[in-house]
Amino acid sequence: MTETILDIRGLTKTYKGGLKALDNVDLQIRKGEIFALLGPNGAGKTTLIGSVCGLVRPSGGTINAFGLDLMKSWRQSRARIGLVPQELATDMFEKVHSSVHYSRGLFGLPSSPERIEEVLRSLSLWDKRDAQIRALSGGMKRRVLIAKALAHDPDLLFLDEPTAGVDVELRRDMWRQIDGLRERGTTIILTTHYIDEAEEMADRVGVIEKGRILLVEDKSTLMARMGRMEAVFTLAQPLQEIPSVLSAFPLHQSEDKTQLIYRGGDGTGQGKREVAGLTKMLVGQGIDFTALDSHESSLEDIFVDLMEKQE
């Protein structure tokens, strides 16, 4: 059984004014995994992260990290947790190297120029070590925040929207960095608006909405359970009705009878196989078509479906 590194039970946060940002949240994070927490703006993602990292005072519930009660053993727990915040929040007049050095000291570790060099090199920041942070591009500033969070070698790393506002190339680069961290055994919890990011990187996915966890599931299981395939055949001639020989397929027609639409599959490839079989049968039945558009649902489609069901 995989070891649980973070165990959240009944976590509730009600802000002054009555806003319930977290409502009885239960969440267990496994050691060594990348967990993507998805949710619309205001769903409670940042409050959840803040509760674990000591930025928010929970109204109720318990948080255990590394088997320790976070409220009682906060020193030991926090020393092993890293946070990359959503905002580019740091002393912008400071130099890159001294800022990362400060972060390491803050977490109680002795000075280690070798380790800081390693972190800066891994994030392609070594050449910028003597630059003031304000002089860097947005993407590089975000890398500095990641370097600061990695300076104390955390076992559990929170990345709150790590690629917000960075260009596509840098995003891909960061995905590689995060993958490298996973290989070194760091457990990563990331929140993101880019669902393709979660699809690309996460082992498990959690969806949060209005402070409640709607689901937590292995990404592949989720895609198999909720994934769908859609294939639209544009017919050469309108078809008055679907031939009975095709009744085994989940098919329906467009209103003007010029399109035959397949919607099925389960995200494991079954849809693709059925569409291939359907294509052969259409040809065999002499039903001519001029175009075929197919689309397999992504994690984004699943997420949107879930959100729509909530509404």
Next chain:
Amino acid sequence: MSGPLFNARGTWAIFHHELMRAFRTWIGSIFSPVLTTSLYFIVFGAAIGSRISEVNGVSYGAFIVPGLLMLTLLSESTSNASFGIYMPRFTGAIYELLSAPVGFVETLLGFVGAAAVKSLIIAAIILVTATLFVDYQIAHPIFALGFILLISAAFSLFGFILGIWADGFERLQIVPVLFLTPLTFLGGTFYSIDMLGEPWRTVALINPIVYLVNGLRWTFTGSSDVGIWISLSMTLGFLAVCVAVIAVVYKTGWRLRD
């Protein structure tokens, strides 16, 4: 599992970070208050002071040295500590401090220690600079050092509270400008409260700064308007109240943690 109860490296990191911030902006942090105080010495000490007779047995120039030193210590300690904690709150960089394994004691020692050390550096430069304009003695140097340390620490703590309380730059300035500076000017910086007639002398004793200025003045000149032990008690009392307030702030997370 028990862990360390005190994060010494974290404390040093905050302290060093804050001191470096001051040196990075040394013109505003160090040069500016020294220049301002030097101007006071030139105007009140050398120019006008030479036309004023002795006060409490010392020349007017020597009389105002502890007062001006107090004026600078109060304003610099308060502003250094208040900016030190307010800026990370304003920029959001405080997330790092709050998520780190540092608590109330480490944070206070780091921020307040750095603010107090900056004040001490400024005090030392001012005292050296003062020798260029006025002839003064320090009657009780050990007491003087102790008093300067206490006042720097107490007002750095006060500044820390101010930096947590403030929710904008305007509020950050309100207390020093509207309360601290007037109370310091009216607290006997440039005059002995014995020069005031009644009832103003009695009214002046309500001003807590009077006790601080007179405490420091006693360490320089050997005489003051109020007793040294009363001054010392007032300073220690103020320091204790500030520590207690900050302890409550950390316990409740007021203005720090949502």
